[in-house]
Amino acid sequence: MLPVRFVLAVQDSRYIEPLLNYVNGSSYSSSMQVTAFTQQDAFLQYMESREPPALVVGDATMLMAWFQLGDPAVPWLLLNDGAEIPASCPPGGSHTAKYQPLPKLLEAISARCHGNSTLSGGSNGISGGTGLQTGTAAVIGVVSPLSGCGKSTLAMNMAKQFAVLGLRVFYLNLESVNSSVLFPSGCDGMEGSFSRLLYDIKAAQEDGSDNVLQVMPYRLRHQGLKCDTFEPSLHVKEIMEMTRSDTELLLRSLGSTGQYDVIVVDTDGASGVREERLQAVLEHAGALIWVLLDDPISMFKSGTRIDQLLQSGESFSGGLMKRSRFVVNRYTGQLVNRPPRQDIRIDCMLPYIPSWKQLHQQELLLMSPIYQREVLKLCRQLLGGGDFGLSGENRGELYA
The missing domain is CATH 3.40.50.10850 (Ntrc-like two-domain protein.)
Structure with missing residues (x-):
């Protein structure tokens, strides 16, 4: 460690x-x-x-x-x-x-x-989940109704910065198309392991033994992120078939290992995809990081999505807005567009990195000192200023 x-x-x-x-x-x-x-x-x-x-x-x-x-x-x-x-x-x-x-x-x-x-409580901290027993691990969901807004870049950098602070971190990618495959872990011999884990999840629920699973044999150490994760799967259909109960079992099993302080969950940003994975994260994450862009379309879609969730009739444990933090990505120095709702307060501005516009080495997305500095500030906000x-x-x- x-x-x-x-x-x-x-x-x-x-x-x-x-x-x-x-x-x-x-x-x-x-x-x-x-x-x-x-x-x-x-x-x-x-x-x-x-x-x-x-x-x-x-x-x-x-x-x-x-x-x-x-x-x-x-x-x-x-x-x-x-x-x-x-x-x-x-x-x-x-x-x-x-x-x-x-x-x-x-x-x-x-x-x-x-x-x-204050990772496990406090007015400025994040809880270890709402309504789902995940042991001592705090679940942080990174969400957005937009594709291409930098959500995965933020999620991976957050996982890395939490690890830099000394926390035990697990990065969980729940995207239909796992973008973290572009960032090799440096760990061999785990090909197909996530598919086997999904099979175990389905089998455990079919035979009724779905309290927790042994997930540690499937984890690997990601050298670039400095944390644990699963081997990315390119079998999109398998991921799309994950249900809400599958996702809850996976989160519960990870938290119950006692090996992690934080689980950073990277969710799907594409519209029209199956939302059961996202629904599980929206319900059970101790903090939700909404990624916005400073343009009218981003603000409109984000506000509409939040309105839809709040009006859906589903009772979100812990209050959806209370657990939400809002981040403007690709900030250029002045916020032109207002947040889409009066109760939205911008918690963090992540700088626009011009060198990322035409990028040939994707690992540079994890190495910008300016970007990482702001992500570190966000991580410290979530921790309430404490260190592990x-x-x-x-x-x-x-x-x-």
């Missing part, structure tokens, strides 16, 4: 080296990955070009230079040397004494990295 990654930015290398040595020789070596900087330019370049860490720890000089780039999307911890804390520090951080015994310092860093999360920590192999790095 992945360690918690944090950045240490202190100008004095004599301060950094003992701390790295202590981390590597202590129990923290299995739960923390440290990237350290002593040069301001290298630190700022790293923060702008790499995947955001779970926490930035630094002295006042380094942090203030970073703050000047804009409001940070990453929590920070100021190493206070006794001077007055600058009043211009943005929200989202705290401070601790710079000079203190290393065990206490690492305790403070660890506590900040492993802050209390996992154990794993530690790597200490010092950048001069």
